Amino acid sequence: MHMKTNMIKKPVNKSCVPCHSAGSALHGAALKQQVQLLGPTWKVVKDHHLEREFKFKDFVEALAFTNRIGALAEEQGHHPDINLAWGRVKITGWTHSVDGLTENDFVLASLIEQLNPA
DSSP, rough: OOOOOOOOOTTTTTTOOGGGSSOOOOHHHHHHHHHHHHOTEEEEEEEEEEEEEEESHHHHHHHHHHHHHHHHHHHOOOOOOOEEETTTTEEEBBBTTTTTTHHHHHHHHHHHHHHHOO
């Protein structure tokens, strides 16, 4: 099972705002600040999207985690791409309405991190 190596600093009591209210994509210092708050386990790819892969001992654990992410995404109204494979779950997220990263993506990543049982 994946071992947690960082402590999320972003408050978990935040929620995603409706995407039509999400504003514009983050750039520069604003993006860098969100990345620092989230921590090193998530990667920002091309200043466009977040990625993180979680490892599990088998398919059943990975599927259960995927289902928890799905429920969270529905609750938040913000839906990442989820790639499920044997023993791993890869999350890719960005705000489609602005074709880039917003605070919503970092809030959701932080909440997903809290779901990780490791």
